[in-house]
Each structure stands twice: as structure tokens, then as C-alpha cells.
Amino acid sequence: xxxxxxxxxxxxxxxxxxxxxxxxxxxxxxxxxxxxxxxxxxxxxxxxxxxxxxxxxxxxxxxxxxxxxxxxxxxxxxxxxxxxxxxxxxxxxxxxxxxxxxxxxxxxxxxxxxxxxxxxxxxxxxxxxxxxxxxxxxxxxxxxxxxxxxxxxxxxxxxxxxxxxxxxxxxxxxxxxxxxxxxxxxxxxxxxxxxxxxxxxxxxxxxxxxxxxxxxxxxxxxxxxxxxxxxxxxxx
Numbered sequence: 463x464x465x466x467x468x469x470x471x472x473x474x475x476x477x478x479x480x481x482x483x484x485x486x487x488x489x490x491x492x493x494x495x496x497x498x499x500x501x502x503x504x505x506x507x508x509x510x511x512x513x514x515x516x517x518x519x520x521x522x523x524x525x526x527x528x529x530x531x532x533x534x535x536x537x538x539x540x541x542x543x544x545x546x547x548x549x550x551x552x553x554x555x556x557x558x559x560x561x562x563x564x565x566x567x568x569x570x571x572x573x574x575x576x577x578x579x580x581x582x583x584x585x586x587x588x589x590x591x592x593x594x595x596x597x598x599x600x601x602x603x604x605x606x607x608x609x610x611x612x613x614x615x616x617x618x619x620x621x622x623x624x625x626x627x628x629x630x631x632x633x634x635x636x637x638x639x640x641x642x643x644x645x646x647x648x649x650x651x652x653x654x655x656x657x658x659x660x661x662x663x664x665x666x667x668x669x670x671x672x673x674x675x676x677x678x679x680x681x682x683x684x685x686x687x688x689x690x691x692x693x694x695x696x697x698x
Contacts, residue, residue: 463558466619471511471626474504477661478525480638480654481507482645483518484538490645492638494657497664514555514622515548517541517629523638523658525665526675527682536636538645543599547625550589554622557582586614586621593628600628649697655690659683 473481475495484490495505509518519538557578565575590611593600597607610628614621642654662683669676 463562463619466617467558467622468508468511470617470620470623471509471514473507473509473520473630474501475507475520476504476522477665478522479520480523480642480657481509481518482521482538482638482641483509483516484541485516489647489650490538490642491650492642492646492654494661497657497660509626515544515551515625517544517625519632519634520630521634521636521638521641523640525662525682526678527685528678536634536641539601539632543596544625544629546592547589550585550592551622551625553585554582554589554618557585558618558622582618582621583615586618589621589624590614593624601632602628606631648693651693652690652697655686655693659686659690662686 473495475481477497479495481493482490483493493507493509495507497505499506510516521536561574561578561581564570565572565578568574590607593602593610594604594607597604602610610624614624620627639654639658643651646654662679666676666679666683669679
């Protein structure tokens with residue numbers, strides 16, 4: 463069950479994709495996948511496995527630049543509807559990783575196993591009913607809700623990621639770096655810009671020297687490097 467949960471949690475990101483997420487205090491940050499270990503040419507990213515109730519958002523950014531002059535960034539949806547799913551998510555976690563194992567490997571036996579199954583499905587079904595009723599608020603179609611319900615009820619570890627499944631299904635067209643600059647605190651920007659510079663440099667290595675795209679990438683790399691240096695100087 464742990465393996466299935468981690469498998470379902472893991473995302474494969476393109477070089478021009480990142481994850482925008484928020485802490486309980488409302489502090490935003492941007493995360494990238496692992497550039498050192500690729501799967502099918504993509505960067506694997508594992509969200510914090512102990513925080514399945516927090517929504518995460520996948521955004522793209524333009525490797526060649528050209529979005530620095532955009533004045534408005536993406537505004538995340540209200541967090542309230544997601545927090546209602548928090549206790550239901552923890553209920554499913556307790557059922558799968560505490561109660562059911564206790565039934566299988568302790569003296570509590572069948573009673574704990576049956577109680578765990580009942581507790582899991584009562585929480586899962588309640589969460590799915592809530593999502594179905596609020597599907598317009600979450601930006602979900604009825605077909606998408608039905609697919610999530612089928613997946614969650616037939617493979618219980620996947621149900622723990624219900625909040626992430628909802629937030630990741632939200633189509634977002636805004637640029638990741640533009641949104642990051644406006645949402646992320648200044649002291650957290652240097653690591654983000656450094657990761658962006660590394661990915662642009664990697665893209666340059668794959669381009670023909672002197673090509674139009676190589677020149678555009680080079681200009682963007684220079685802009686990001688200058689911005690990174692300015693942020694580091696400001697924070698030092």
C-alpha cells in the first residue's frame with residue numbers, strides 16, 4: 463500500500479514545468495523535479511508524502527523567456543474547500559496504514575481489519591460525495607469526478623491523493639516564474655532562479671550553436687543569472 467501511494471504521488475515533470483505549493487501559514491514556494499535522475503526523459507518529483515491534504519499546482523514556464531513583462535500572475539483558488547477534505551484524508555491514512563495492518567499483524571485480528579475497511583470507505587465515499595457536489599468549485603467535470611471515484615474505490619492508496627488529483631487537474635496557462643515572483647517570498651527566490659538557470663543552460667547544450675532558439679535561450683539565461691545575482695545580493 464505504501465508503494466502504491468508513493469507511485470501515485472510521484473510526478474514526471476518536463477524541464478519547463480514546476481510545482482507551486484503553499485504551507486499552512488500561506489507561504490508559497492516552487493519546486494522542480496530531479497534533474498540528475500530522469501525517467502523517460504522527464505524529471506521525477508515526489509511531493510511531501512506526509513502532506514497529502516495540501517493542494518499542489520503544475521505550471522509551465524517559458525525556457526526562452528519573453529514573459530517578464532506580464533503584469534498579472536495566476537491567482538490560486540481559495541484554499542477553504544480543500545481543507546474540508548483534510549480530516550477525511552487523514553481518516554483514510556489511519557485506516558490504511560494503522561487499522562488494517564493492525565488487523566493483519568496483531569492480536570486484534572478480523573475485528574480491526576473490518577473496522578479499518580469500514581472506516582476507510584466511509585471517509586473515501588464522504589470525500590467523493592463532497593467533491594461531486596462541489597465539482598464546479600474545483601473545476602471538475604462529472605466525468606472526471608467519476609474517474610476519480612472509480613480509481614479511489616478500486617485502489618484505496620490512490621484515494622489518499624484525492625486533493626492532489628483535484629488540484630493537478632486544474633488547467634493553468636500562466637507562467638510559473640511570473641507567478642513565482644509574485645507569490646514566493648524574496649528570500650526563497652534564489653533557489654528557484656538557480657534551478658531555472660540550470661535548466662536553460664541544459665536546453666542550450668542541446669541546441670545548435672548560433673540558432674535562433676539558442677540565442678533566445680542564451681538571452682534568457684543571462685537575464686535569469688542577473689536576476690539571481692541581484693536577489694542574492696539583496697538577501698545577503
